[in-house]
Amino acid sequence: MRSQIFRSARSFISAASKQTSRSISGGRAAAAGATVSCRGRVSSLASYGASESGNAYRALISGALALPAAAFMLQEQEAHAAEMERTFIAIKPDGVQRALISEIISRFERKGFKLVAIKIVIPSKGFAEKHYHDLKERPFFNGLCDFLSSGPVLAMVWEGEGVIKYGRKLIGATDPQKSEPGTIRGDLAVVVGRNIIHGSDGPETAKDEINLWFKPEELVSYTSNTEKWVYGDN
Missing domain, CATH: 1.20.58 (Methane Monooxygenase Hydroxylase; Chain G, domain 1)
Structure with a gap:
């Protein structure tokens, strides 16, 4: 048997x-x-x-x-690992001067995204031109670069599943007047020229902007204690 x-x-x-x-x-x-x-x-x-x-x-x-x-x-x-991605988010000089840093960061944190890099800088005009290089032929290019280099910018990298696409939804439309209530621009901004925040619009743009604003050693990889509650890996 x-x-x-x-x-x-x-x-x-x-x-x-x-x-x-x-x-x-x-x-x-x-x-x-x-x-x-x-x-x-x-x-x-x-x-x-x-x-x-x-x-x-x-x-x-x-x-x-x-x-x-x-x-x-x-x-x-x-x-889960395959779906994780990173995006570049910047609070522009108007957002910094209006003391909106904690408000904006809290919205990304409450969603469940993870902050993996952050610093505050005053970009030069030349650096701003590199950031907006894809808009070089637009009539408002010079004004954009002047404004971005006019004061402190809070540069960040956020990580999470779908963070690039949803980060843009969280930010809202470029024109605050067309942004839905509940979005950052819809709630906190009024005009296009002072729309307080920038976010990468796609995977390639996110990669390029992260590489422009941050050195590799400035990016941190870690496991947050909240991840198992956000993604259900517990």
Whole structure:
């Protein structure tokens, strides 16, 4: 009887391993399916060994059952890591002078995004021109650069899932008059020329702006205590 149990257990472990391999390549749904499938095999196998109380038997079953569960957890972690991104956010001189720094930072924090770099600087006119290089041919280019270099700017890098796209939604439309209530510009700004904040508009822009404003060693990588409550990885 015991030899039959162990043959069945070995067969189960082999099947579980194959299910786990398929789940890793097939995504979250496949991983969850593998867990359900293996649990069914455990129920069947347990009927052979209901009267057996050996530690080896129980260890085989517990270890095999853990395989698909581990695969599912790995899939969740990999998906979370793949979706994390960084964006550049700057509070312009008007936002700094109006003492809106804490208000703006708190909105990003309350959403669940993580601050990974921050500094306050007064950019030169030449630096402002680099920042707005894509607008060089626009008639308002010179005025933009003059204003950005007119006083202190709070430069930041925020990290999170979907932070680039949602950061723009949080900021609101370029024209505060067209920004929805609840957005930063919709609530705190009135005219285009004093719209208090800048945010990267896409992945490539975010990368370029982060590299322009920050040195690599100024960016911090860490795990926030709130992440498990924001993303559910607990």
